[in-house]
């Protein structure tokens with residue numbers, strides 16, 4: 001089937017990708033087209049991961065209007081330290097479930113689409129899982145992309161802020177930053193992790209003059225509390241002009257079958273998505289803080 005992989009559509013059902021507001025168009029993708037590095041024993045692989053000579057990839061695709069401007073190659077890295085209750089991709093949680101891809105193979109793949117990216121003002125996006133979990137690989141690919149004149153975008157929760165150096169930040173043009181909740185208690189409930197690294201990463205991006213599209217998943221009764229939304233807005237204010245807009249992503253149940261397939265107890269089994277009225281209220285809250293909201 002060449003580059004096409006008939007199964008890839010079911011491997012990644014990203015919240016935003018399935019959102020009606022975004023007419024995403026996935027052109028091709030999957031896990032095909034990458035040679036796995038051969039002859040690496042476990043120790044070699046760990047070393048190569050640390051240096052960024054290889055990365056573990058869940059899947060990739062070429063899309064429009066989803067993960068940043070223009071036509072983009074989005075690479076979904078394996079591994080995530082968080083355990084969001086509303087995760088649509090629990091199959092990306094374990095790094096070892098991904099496919100090892102060499103830095104050279106990834107750069108070659110990007111180079112192949114370079115003209116398309118430039119013609120559409122698109123580029124490369126790293127998503128996940130948590131893209132920052134493989135910071136050496138991601139940042140080296142970004143450096144190569146910048147040298148080719150290609151736009152770069154990091155889709156992240158910022159949870160691993162400390163793993164991403166100032167030098168690495170230099171090669172990010174745009175960050176899709178998930179601000180999953182506005183206070184520590186709700187953040188922990190929603191993700192199992194802590195909020196502060198997200199704030200720290202957003203502030204570092206802003207200081208470095210980078211652009212941010214904030215993403216906030218709206219789950220009735222979990223993240224929808226008025227005060228929680230206010231606190232998310234206040235966090236976004238700390239990033240100042242760096243924030244170009246906020247995506248309010250309505251919760252949906254498209255990820256449920258994956259939890260079942262993986263036999264992981266799904267905490268939002270009977271959770272409903274937000275009503276139009278709730279969505280309008282949250283949108284207005286962010287707008288009252290001066291943000292453009294999608």
Ligand code: SF4
Pocket residue numbers: 080081082083084086087088089090092128129130157191
């Ligand atoms: S950050 Fe949350 S939603 Fe994203 S992959 Fe990790 S657990 Fe899933």
